Amino acid sequence: MDFKKILEEMLENVEGSIGASLVGMDGIVIDQVSHNAFDINAVGAEYSSIIKNAMKASSNFGLGNTAEILITTDKASMIMMLVGKNYFVALALSLDGNLGRGRLEIKKAIPKFEKELS
Amino acid sequence: MSTSEISDLKKKLEDDPNSLVFAPLAEAYRKDGALDEAYRVCSKGLEKNPDYSNGHLVLGRIYQGQIKLDNAVFEFKKVLEFDPENLMAHSLLGSLFMQKSDFKAAIDEYQAILTLTPDDDETQKLLKVAIEKAANVSQTEPSIKESAVEKESISASMASITMAELYLKQGHLDKAIETYDELLKKEPNNSNVKQKLVDLKKTTVVDVPSPTPKKIEQTSVHNIKADKAKTSHLDKEKEAKFSEDDILQVMSMDRNDKETKARAVKLEIKEPEKTRVVDEKPSSSKAIQYSSVQIDVLKAVLAELASIMGIRRCFLTSIEGISVVSVGENSNNDSLEKQVLSIFKDTSQSATKLNQGLLKQVLVTAETGHIILVSFAGGILVVLADHQINLGMLRLAMDGAAKKVEKVS
Numbered sequence: 001m002d003f004k005k006i007l008e009e010m011l012e013n014v015e016g017s018i019g020a021s022l023v024g025m026d027g028i029v030i031d032q033v034s035h036n037a038f039d040i041n042a043v044g045a046e047y048s049s050i051i052k053n054a055m056k057a058s059s060n061f062g063l064g065n066t067a068e069i070l071i072t073t074d075k076a077s078m079i080m081m082l083v084g085k086n087y088f089v090a091l092a093l094s095l096d097g098n099l100g101r102g103r104l105e106i107k108k109a110i111p112k113f114e115k116e117l118s
Numbered sequence: 119m120s121t122s123e124i125s126d127l128k129k130k131l132e133d134d135p136n137s138l139v140f141a142p143l144a145e146a147y148r149k150d151g152a153l154d155e156a157y158r159v160c161s162k163g164l165e166k167n168p169d170y171s172n173g174h175l176v177l178g179r180i181y182q183g184q185i186k187l188d189n190a191v192f193e194f195k196k197v198l199e200f201d202p203e204n205l206m207a208h209s210l211l212g213s214l215f216m217q218k219s220d221f222k223a224a225i226d227e228y229q230a231i232l233t234l235t236p237d238d239d240e241t242q243k244l245l246k247v248a249i250e251k252a253a254n255v256s257q258t259e260p261s262i263k264e265s266a267v268e269k270e271s272i273s274a275s276m277a278s279i280t281m282a283e284l285y286l287k288q289g290h291l292d293k294a295i296e297t298y299d300e301l302l303k304k305e306p307n308n309s310n311v312k313q314k315l316v317d318l319k320k321t322t323v324v325d326v327p328s329p330t331p332k333k334i335e336q337t338s339v340h341n342i343k344a345d346k347a348k349t350s351h352l353d354k355e356k357e358a359k360f361s362e363d364d365i366l367q368v369m370s371m372d373r374n375d376k377e378t379k380a381r382a383v384k385l386e387i388k389e390p391e392k393t394r395v396v397d398e399k400p401s402s403s404k405a406i407q408y409s410s411v412q413i414d415v416l417k418a419v420l421a422e423l424a425s426i427m428g429i430r431r432c433f434l435t436s437i438e439g440i441s442v443v444s445v446g447e448n449s450n451n452d453s454l455e456k457q458v459l460s461i462f463k464d465t466s467q468s469a470t471k472l473n474q475g476l477l478k479q480v481l482v483t484a485e486t487g488h489i490i491l492v493s494f495a496g497g498i499l500v501v502l503a504d505h506q507i508n509l510g511m512l513r514l515a516m517d518g519a520a521k522k523v524e525k526v527s
Binding site: 042043046047049050053054056057058059060061062063064065066067068069070071072073074075076078 | 460
């Protein structure tokens with residue numbers, strides 16, 4: 001199974017999803033799919049530094065390793081979860097998107113990504 | 119409900135005896151006045167679905183119809199165990215407590231409703247009535263000279279002031295001002311109310327002129343002194359609501375005001391044991407400055423938020439990174455706050471670059487807890503919470519708190 005197929009499956013299963021991508025911690029996108037012109041590539045690059053900051057803050061606050069980041073703006077939501085130590089998966093949703101389902105689908109997809117990446 | 123609709127529901131229940139349709143069927147019987155049949159269907163349904171809150175709500179209403187008030191209270195409380203924000207259960211409990219002359223408990227229920235829906239006019243009226251009744255009960259030593267009319271008038275006035283103080287404590291400054299305005303219309307010579315109104319209106323001015331550094335320092339010292347001077351009645355439950363003592367305290371203060379016309383009425387805000395103001399640092403000229411009254415309101419808002427089980431710490435910081443108020447676990451490490459702020463700033467910049475609009479909320483989930491940041495005009499509300507916390511509820515509560523803080527700012 002390739003990365004695109006896993007990402008597409010994720011998008012199909014989540015109502016209101018806009019795009020999804022697998023990104024390296026260096027901000028380079030491994031693979032991505034999107035329903036419209038949403039630039040998920042740029043999202044990956046932009047948010048990788050935020051993930052690093054969040055990891056540092058979680059650790060300094062004594063909360064352990066970061067597992068997930070949810071960002072909500074007045075136009076969209078973005079769920080990001082870590083895949084191993086070097087990658088993360090990002091899923092962008094419209095405001096009426098199903099966040100709970102989105103989180104579930106990412107969690108289901110993570111072992112598949114890990115298997116492919118190992 | 120028509121007979122055919124009842125028949126349909128009966129059929130559905132017969133087809134699937136475990137179905138939740140028992141609740142609307144029992145409710146239909148109740149509305150038809152068939153209380154015994156309603157009870158039979160509902161209690162049987164609850165045996166199979168004991169966690170179905172709506173079933174308990176219907177059963178409570180059936181008990182109410184049967185004048186089994188204690189049973190009804192039990193069922194409505196059960197509803198709130200499953201669904202703490204069930205407005206109907208709060209409302210029904212409020213009216214039951216009024217029937218039982220337990221005005222303090224009724225006030226609690228109406229307050230709970232107003233916390234969730236501050237603009238509910240009907241509940242505002244009910245709360246006022248409950249407070250008036252509680253006031254009448256508390257006036258154990260009325261002046262012999264006071265006529266019944268005078269007593270009623272004083273009681274209504276006290277209730278209005280108490281209502282305003284309640285609004286103030288909950289962060290609804292506009293409602294507090296509205297209540298004082300109404301009272302002033304009825305009592306145009308009430309200098310105490312006039313003064314309160316002036317003070318409150320001052321605090322709601324957003325464009326506060328930037329004080330000189332010296333003035334800022336004085337304000338900070340004043341605030342800290344004020345905090346130290348407060349003899350906190352530490353409440354183990356850490357509820358940001360008013361206790362009976364609070365209400366009586368306000369009323370007692372009002373009575374003293376009437377006598378002395380000199381004492382300022384200011385309700386002390388109960389601070390949870392873990393609450394403290396971390397710092398009210400001098401800030402840059404761009405930062406909004408908070409008065410001591412505003413700080414009190416902010417503390418109350420944060421204390422209410424911190425009363426949610428699982429919250430370790432919450433704090434307010436300005437966009438410039440100046441910590442305003444902090445509640446919960448102590449941390450003297452400013453760098454942690456700066457890190458949180460930098461997450462917010464970076465994310466906000468990225469969202470703008472990506473044309474994703476204004477950043478509203480960031481949630482970071484780690485192994486043993488969450489960091490949640492919510493933006494509001496002029497600042498960021500940050501909460502550190504345990505891993506087990508109900509995130510949906512927390513996000514809602516934070517949005518509500520941010521709105522209250524926004525009003526103060």
